[in-house]
Amino acid sequence: MPAGLQEPRGLRHGYRSARLRPGQRGRQEGMTFKAARRGAIAPFIVMDVMRDAAARQAAGADVIHLEVGQPSGQAPPKVLDAAARAVRTEPLGYTLALGRDSLRERIARHYHQAYGVSVVPERVCVTTGSSAAFLLAFLAAFEPGDRVAVAAPGYPAYRNILESLGVECVLVPVGPSSRWQITAEVLAGVEGRLDGVVVASPSNPTGSMLSAHEVAELAGWCELHGIRLISDEIYHGITYGRAAATAAGMAAAPHAVVINSFSKYYAMTGWRLGWMVLPEDLARSVECLTQNLYISPPTLSQVAAESVFDCIDELEARVAAYRANRDILVAELPKAGFDRLAPSDGAFYLYADVSEMTNDSREFCARMLAETGVACTPGVDFDPIEGHRTLRFSYAGSAEHMAEAARRLKAWRR
Ligand SMILES: Cc1ncc(COP(=O)(O)O)c(C=O)c1O
Incomplete structure (x- = not known):
C-alpha cells in the first residue's frame, strides 16, 4: 500500500482473507452474484x-x-438571478417531500391562469423531473401483473419503467387515423382488461395532440372503466395552433394523474424539476414513496423555478x-x-x-x-x-x- 494511504478498516482489523487477489473470482470458482431481472431494461x-x-x-x-x-441555452435570467440569490442567502436544506409550499401554490395558480381550472396546492407534488413522477405514479397506482396501455410510438421510458416494475405494458399501435394518439375510441378497441393508460399530448415523438374534447372523452372512458389515466403534459405550452387541454381539475377525471415538468416549455432541463397533480386516493402514498425514495426534490431548483412563471x-x-x-x-x-x-x-x-x-x-x-x-x-x-x-x-x-x-x-x- 502506498505511503500515506490507509488500508480499508476491515483489512486493518485483520480480515485479510476478505481481500481478493487480482483475477480471483470469489470463494468458490464460478460463484455468481445476484442481479435483478427488473434492472435489465432496454436502453434509452x-x-x-x-x-x-x-x-x-x-x-x-x-x-x-x-x-x-x-431546449438549448440557459434558463431565463430571472431564474438564474433567483438561484444565485438563494445560494447566498438560503440554507438550501431538504424541503417537504411534496415540495416547497410556495412553489406548490404557484403551480396551482398556474392552472388557474393558463387553463382556467381549479387545482388545490395540496394536490401538487413537486418531483425530480417528470421522470421521477412516472416512477412514483406507477409505483403508487399499479401492481406487478397489472396491464397498462401505452402508445406505439411513444416515449420509451413509460414502457421501460413499467416493465421494470413488473407491470405489463400493452402496446397500442397508433397512426394517422387517430392523429397518433390513444383516444377513447382506440382504447375501447384494446383487448383484455386494462388497469391504466399513459398518454402524452403533445406527444414525443410525433408532436401530435389530443383535442380538448378527446381529452375529456378519454378521461370519461377511463373513469367509467376503472382505468387509471396518466396524462403526461410535459410539452404543454409548446403548441402551434390550439392550446393543449389538461386533464387536471377535470370533473370527469377525479382519478387521473397529471404529470408536467420544468424541462421543456420552461427550459430548465438540467434543474431536474417536474410536478404532478395527484388524485386524492394516491396523494398520501406518493408522499410516503417520495420521502423514502429521495426525500425531497432539489431545493435550489425549487426556489428558482418559482420565478419562471414570470418569464x-x-x-x-x-x-x-x-x-x-x-x-x-x-x-x-x-x-x-x-x-x-x-x-x-x-x-x-x-x-x-x-x-x-x-x-x-x-x-x-x-x-x-x-x-x-x-x-x-x-x-x-x-x-x-x-x-x-x-x-x-x-x-x-x-x-x-x-x-x-x-x-x-x-x-x-x-
Ligand atoms: C414525453 C416526455 N415525458 C417525460 C420526459 C422526461 O423529462 P424530465 O424528466 O426532464 O421532466 C421527456 C423527456 O424528453 C419526454 O419527452
Whole structure:
C-alpha cells in the first residue's frame, strides 16, 4: 500500500482473507452474484445516439444535433438571478417531500391562469423531473401483473419503467387515423382488461395532440372503466395552433394523474424539476414513496423555478423560434425525400416514416450521422413494432442548424 494511504478498516482489523487477489473470482470458482431481472431494461437509445454524436464532435466532426430533445441555452435570467440569490442567502436544506409550499401554490395558480381550472396546492407534488413522477405514479397506482396501455410510438421510458416494475405494458399501435394518439375510441378497441393508460399530448415523438374534447372523452372512458389515466403534459405550452387541454381539475377525471415538468416549455432541463397533480386516493402514498425514495426534490431548483412563471414573454419567444424551425423542416425535408411526416401540432419533433428508404432505422441514422454529420433518433426507441421504419427529428436547436441540416440531407439524398 502506498505511503500515506490507509488500508480499508476491515483489512486493518485483520480480515485479510476478505481481500481478493487480482483475477480471483470469489470463494468458490464460478460463484455468481445476484442481479435483478427488473434492472435489465432496454436502453434509452437517444442517449446512445447523443453519445455517438458527441464522440464524433470531439473527434473534430461538424455535427448538427437533431437528436436532442431539449431546449438549448440557459434558463431565463430571472431564474438564474433567483438561484444565485438563494445560494447566498438560503440554507438550501431538504424541503417537504411534496415540495416547497410556495412553489406548490404557484403551480396551482398556474392552472388557474393558463387553463382556467381549479387545482388545490395540496394536490401538487413537486418531483425530480417528470421522470421521477412516472416512477412514483406507477409505483403508487399499479401492481406487478397489472396491464397498462401505452402508445406505439411513444416515449420509451413509460414502457421501460413499467416493465421494470413488473407491470405489463400493452402496446397500442397508433397512426394517422387517430392523429397518433390513444383516444377513447382506440382504447375501447384494446383487448383484455386494462388497469391504466399513459398518454402524452403533445406527444414525443410525433408532436401530435389530443383535442380538448378527446381529452375529456378519454378521461370519461377511463373513469367509467376503472382505468387509471396518466396524462403526461410535459410539452404543454409548446403548441402551434390550439392550446393543449389538461386533464387536471377535470370533473370527469377525479382519478387521473397529471404529470408536467420544468424541462421543456420552461427550459430548465438540467434543474431536474417536474410536478404532478395527484388524485386524492394516491396523494398520501406518493408522499410516503417520495420521502423514502429521495426525500425531497432539489431545493435550489425549487426556489428558482418559482420565478419562471414570470418569464412568459421569453418562453413564448422560444416557442416562436421552435415554430420557425418546424416550418423550415416541414418545407425542406420533403425535398430530401422525408415527405411522410406526422402532424407536429406541438413539442419540437417531426416523426418521419422512412420505410421507402430503409428497413433498419438504427443503421440508417448511424449512416446519416457518419455521412452528413446530422444526428437524429431512430424510431426503434419509440416503437418496438414499426420503429425500424421511422425516425425522429428534433427541432429544438437554432434556425441556422435547421437550414444547414436540411441542406446536407438534400445533398445526401440526391
Ligand atoms: C414525453 C416526455 N415525458 C417525460 C420526459 C422526461 O423529462 P424530465 O424528466 O426532464 O421532466 C421527456 C423527456 O424528453 C419526454 O419527452
